[in-house]
Amino acid sequence: MAFAVVLILLVVGSLLFHLLSPWTFTPLASNWSMVDVTVDITLYVTGLVFVAVNLFMAYCVIKFRYKKGARATYEPENKKLESWLTLLTAIGVAAMLTPGLFVWGQFVNVPEEAHVVEAVGQQWHWTFRYPGADNKFGEVDAERISADNPFGMDPDDPNGQDDILVYSPEAHIPLGKPVKFLLRSKDVLHDFAVAQFRVKMDLVPGMNTFLWLTPTEPGRFEILCEELCGIAHHTMRGAIIVDEPAAYDTWLAKQSTWAMNSTMVAGNAAVGAAQYAVCAACHGQQGEGLQALNAPKLAGQSAWYLKRQLQNYKSGVRGAHQDDTYGKQMAPMAATLANEAAIDNVIAHIQTLPEQTPPATIEGDVANGAKEFAVCAYCHGEDGMGNQALNAPRMVGMTDWYLKRQLENFQQDIRGQHPTDFYGFQMGLMSRTLYGEQELNDLIAYINTL
Amino acid sequence: MAYVAIADRDHEIEHHDPQTFITKYVWSQDHKVIAIQYGGTAILVGLIALGLSAMMRLQLGFPDTFSFITPENYYQFITMHGMIMVIYLLTALFLGGFGNYLIPLMVGSRDMVFPYMNMLSYWVYLLSVLILIASFFVPGGATGAGWTLYPPQAIMPGTPGVDWGIVLMLVSLAVFIVAFTMGGLNYVTTVLQARCRGMTLMRMPLSVWGIFIATILGLLAFPALLVSAIMMLLDKGVHTSFFMPAISSMGANPGYTGGSPILFQHLFWFFGHPEVYIVALPAFGIVSDLLSTHARKNIFGYRMMVWAIIAIGGLSFIVWAHHMYVSGMNPYFGFFFATTTLIIAVPTAIKVYNWVLTLWEGNIHLRVPMLFAIGFIFTFIHGGLTGLFLGNVTIDLPLSDTYFVVAHFHMVMGVSPILVVFGAIYHWWPKITGKMYNETLGRWHFWMTFLGTYAIYLPMHYLGFAGVPRRYFAMGNTDFLPDSAQDLNAAITISALFVAATQILFFINVIWSLRKGPKADSNPWHATSLEWQTPDTPPKHGNWGHHLPECHRWAYDYSVPGYADDYIPQNVPASVAPAGRDHGGAH
Numbered sequence A: 001m002a003f004a005v006v007l008i009l010l011v012v013g014s015l016l017f018h019l020l021s022p023w024t025f026t027p028l029a030s031n032w033s034m035v036d037v038t039v040d041i042t043l044y045v046t047g048l049v050f051v052a053v054n055l056f057m058a059y060c061v062i063k064f065r066y067k068k069g070a071r072a073t074y075e076p077e078n079k080k081l082e083s084w085l086t087l088l089t090a091i092g093v094a095a096m097l098t099p100g101l102f103v104w105g106q107f108v109n110v111p112e113e114a115h116v117v118e119a120v121g122q123q124w125h126w127t128f129r130y131p132g133a134d135n136k137f138g139e140v141d142a143e144r145i146s147a148d149n150p151f152g153m154d155p156d157d158p159n160g161q162d163d164i165l166v167y168s169p170e171a172h173i174p175l176g177k178p179v180k181f182l183l184r185s186k187d188v189l190h191d192f193a194v195a196q197f198r199v200k201m202d203l204v205p206g207m208n209t210f211l212w213l214t215p216t217e218p219g220r221f222e223i224l225c226e227e228l229c230g231i232a233h234h235t236m237r238g239a240i241i242v243d244e245p246a247a248y249d250t251w252l253a254k255q256s257t258w259a260m261n262s263t264m265v266a267g268n269a270a271v272g273a274a275q276y277a278v279c280a281a282c283h284g285q286q287g288e289g290l291q292a293l294n295a296p297k298l299a300g301q302s303a304w305y306l307k308r309q310l311q312n313y314k315s316g317v318r319g320a321h322q323d324d325t326y327g328k329q330m331a332p333m334a335a336t337l338a339n340e341a342a343i344d345n346v347i348a349h350i351q352t353l354p355e356q357t358p359p360a361t362i363e364g365d366v367a368n369g370a371k372e373f374a375v376c377a378y379c380h381g382e383d384g385m386g387n388q389a390l391n392a393p394r395m396v397g398m399t400d401w402y403l404k405r406q407l408e409n410f411q412q413d414i415r416g417q418h419p420t421d422f423y424g425f426q427m428g429l430m431s432r433t434l435y436g437e438q439e440l441n442d443l444i445a446y447i448n449t450l
Numbered sequence B: 001m002a003y004v005a006i007a008d009r010d011h012e013i014e015h016h017d018p019q020t021f022i023t024k025y026v027w028s029q030d031h032k033v034i035a036i037q038y039g040g041t042a043i044l045v046g047l048i049a050l051g052l053s054a055m056m057r058l059q060l061g062f063p064d065t066f067s068f069i070t071p072e073n074y075y076q077f078i079t080m081h082g083m084i085m086v087i088y089l090l091t092a093l094f095l096g097g098f099g100n101y102l103i104p105l106m107v108g109s110r111d112m113v114f115p116y117m118n119m120l121s122y123w124v125y126l127l128s129v130l131i132l133i134a135s136f137f138v139p140g141g142a143t144g145a146g147w148t149l150y151p152p153q154a155i156m157p158g159t160p161g162v163d164w165g166i167v168l169m170l171v172s173l174a175v176f177i178v179a180f181t182m183g184g185l186n187y188v189t190t191v192l193q194a195r196c197r198g199m200t201l202m203r204m205p206l207s208v209w210g211i212f213i214a215t216i217l218g219l220l221a222f223p224a225l226l227v228s229a230i231m232m233l234l235d236k237g238v239h240t241s242f243f244m245p246a247i248s249s250m251g252a253n254p255g256y257t258g259g260s261p262i263l264f265q266h267l268f269w270f271f272g273h274p275e276v277y278i279v280a281l282p283a284f285g286i287v288s289d290l291l292s293t294h295a296r297k298n299i300f301g302y303r304m305m306v307w308a309i310i311a312i313g314g315l316s317f318i319v320w321a322h323h324m325y326v327s328g329m330n331p332y333f334g335f336f337f338a339t340t341t342l343i344i345a346v347p348t349a350i351k352v353y354n355w356v357l358t359l360w361e362g363n364i365h366l367r368v369p370m371l372f373a374i375g376f377i378f379t380f381i382h383g384g385l386t387g388l389f390l391g392n393v394t395i396d397l398p399l400s401d402t403y404f405v406v407a408h409f410h411m412v413m414g415v416s417p418i419l420v421v422f423g424a425i426y427h428w429w430p431k432i433t434g435k436m437y438n439e440t441l442g443r444w445h446f447w448m449t450f451l452g453t454y455a456i457y458l459p460m461h462y463l464g465f466a467g468v469p470r471r472y473f474a475m476g477n478t479d480f481l482p483d484s485a486q487d488l489n490a491a492i493t494i495s496a497l498f499v500a501a502t503q504i505l506f507f508i509n510v511i512w513s514l515r516k517g518p519k520a521d522s523n524p525w526h527a528t529s530l531e532w533q534t535p536d537t538p539p540k541h542g543n544w545g546h547h548l549p550e551c552h553r554w555a556y557d558y559s560v561p562g563y564a565d566d567y568i569p570q571n572v573p574a575s576v577a578p579a580g581r582d583h584g585g586a587h
Helices: A002-020 A033-063 A079-108 A245-254 A258-262 A269-282 A305-314 A325-334 A340-352 A366-380 A399-411 A420-432 A434-450 B021-026 B031-060 B073-106 B116-139 B167-195 B206-237 B261-295 B302-318 B332-345 B345-359 B368-391 B391-399 B403-433 B439-466 B485-500 B504-518
Strands: A115-122 A127-129 A164-166 A170-174 A181-187 A190-193 A201-203 A208-214 A221-223 A237-242
Touching: A002 A033, A002 B368, A002 B439, A033 A079, A033 B031, A033 B345, A033 B368, A033 B391, A079 A115, A079 B345, A079 B391, A115 A170, A115 A190, A127 A258, A164 A258, A170 A245, A181 A190, A181 A201, A201 A208, A237 A245, A237 A420, A258 A340, A269 A325, A269 A340, A269 B368, A305 A325, A305 A340, A366 A420, A366 B073, A399 A420, A399 A434, B031 B073, B031 B116, B031 B485, B073 B116, B073 B167, B073 B206, B073 B261, B073 B368, B073 B403, B116 B167, B206 B261, B206 B302, B261 B302, B261 B368, B261 B403, B302 B332, B302 B345, B332 B345, B332 B368, B345 B368, B368 B391, B368 B403, B368 B439, B403 B439, B403 B504, B439 B485, B485 B504
Parallel strands: A115 A181, A170 A237
Antiparallel strands: A115 A127, A127 A164, A181 A208, A190 A201, A190 A221, A221 A237
């Protein structure tokens, strides 16, 4: 009896849980309402079977539980009943399968007018490519991928010259127009998934895959990688911004093409030297850093990393958090660099500054730090020198007290929480594998030995 | 020379009883001892996998709390948990354990037909387990590629265990498959060749049918895993490019060219989907026998049940790519595989109906094995129905790779088979050990496990609806998940730790029973099948004493009208008791 009551309670409880659950599909922002309809049909059919069969079973457990002297009925089979049940099941299955196949048919047939955006995945970032004015993508090849050519573009392909390359995990698409995402991976499997769009597809190295949708709501929607791609899989995020068509056109016009990228002028160190005078006040003439002024060492840090941070400071991505005392000091300084050329110039100067190892200020258990460093090494390298391909800066030979403060800022969400600071967001998640100040000290003590 | 059935040559075959402790309990060729070795090893290694899942749940329920769980070992835990549970626990336990114990006893044979190979099967299995466990202790640790071991990531930097762990994993799988093949050929041959007189195929208990068909599936499916393991070892070791296209890994070019990661997925799931039924079919068979025995009623629709097992087994080979709807394979495959997948729901549903209809007008004894059997029906209905979501290609667009998938397959191939495993252990415990277990402890074990696992996996589906991806070390902040998703995760973790802890009740019961349990009757459940009719309990070497049994009826003569007892054992001749409905014909 108790068992049957529990079974009934489980059925009722499951229904209540379903009806009251706040954990449902996030509001839809694409044309794929038919996906939701298919899910609903399946819920109704399966829900009905779930309730009916379990309640029948509970009834049997009550009604036919052992009684002394009672005897079971001998009934090996019942052809008619079995046939009816088979038929009913087949009808239920068909009711679910039909909409499923119908919607899939729409999904595999991309509308001809859809414009194409290429989403490129790599460990553990997204970048994007638009076909440009000619509406044709240039050839790409994994074997041509390098720091200067992260998309693996063919420099001789005329179709590729006007391809628009977005070196950011954030891409824009216009509202109300069908878009086909062409998916490409540089290294391992990834998966392009946006919960609000309801569609997802794996990225497979060596081939192109696709999905398509028509965005129906403006806004910013997060991309999650949903195919295991290594230890930082959970940090591989990006965003799709759905703009009104006019705003989209404006955004697209501001992006640079492959041809522009490949003809980019390097920064002028001589010009930059003059601008560096402002920096030198705190960071030192040699870019060696000065702990008393909370200014980290700059010399020896990778140019791409310095550039991104200066841009982040300028645009308020970094140094805007109220508890980021020293970042708030840096932000107005970065603003004195008027444009991208100024940034390039000052960085070109910093690249000429001599390398000198700053004094170690942090002590800890080096052996324990080595263990903690195992996770860091995946991106920053066994030698801690960083890896541009992974957007991981150099950690070794830089001012250690600064490294510690930044790790603490990441852990406390002072840094890395701005919605467009994708790389900082990753570091925020990863910094949480360190617990307590002692582990931080141990780790940095180990890095000091590298 | 005319063919003479093994049963008819019984008096000519010499049976050497094992003489020493070693040949009796260690290098034993007795199927019952081998069954216990297989089962014991599988349960032990399963406990490791249970421990790993507890660690994963700690991280998911309470992120930023446990310093000993890094992303590296988190992914190692999920990988090893999955592989151990699916292969080294469930496959080994159902086929190596229950298959070994039940087949000869249920079909009326003295042993497996190749006892020596049967013994080798166990020791090679043990070797595969040791290789697998060793991977925790090599430099870099076990592989963290996920139990599906998808390349390129499984053999590329960025994944833990990329140097040694993955190699040991692949070697261990290959060794396991050798072990399985030696056992599997035995089970199939024994069912086909060593049945006692009168034991026609359509008189066999459904346990044997389930194990028999599952073994055939295994013999056909495991080779696909074997070749993919060998190919990946070659890709890793000597730089072939079976599964490896030209890539740029972390800014470097590893020099592969032209291979296909999707090829691996096809091979893996060509094995992997039948694998689901390698675990499920024995569970289907065993649970049928538990329900029938404890409801004192014949299994409803026996012939339909047999054909459903065969149909499911056959169909299971043409549904594999439903694991790959969003893998990037040609999307037109989706139409075919969604259709075959939903068709498989029909024979599966028939099985569920027939289990429930077996209870109808029965005389149900709610003993511990029966509690587990009915609990199985409930969880299997739930897990089966959620399979209709994921099998229906379109619904994979939102739900694939989310916690809905994790919840679904744990319900259908984790919780459900494990409930059957426990039900079966309690059911056959008196026969295996000659001792009774403690009924009260068994009941508590059932209730904690049944309600606890439902509290884990019902809510987990809703994390999937909300959009939480699986295989995430930490969620961090997203713009679409409510904060309460983390509360739900914490609640799931508490349930999971609770269930893990309550398994101690089972082991207490085992130890109590072995030391102090009352002596068991030779047929305490008044069951009809042959294993309950042995002259000795537990059965001695050779099982049947001087004379092999003869089978005169199907395995489900319960509550036959006109007969005083409510059961007629299969070896009772028709002249003594009226034959119940005989499905077997003359032979």
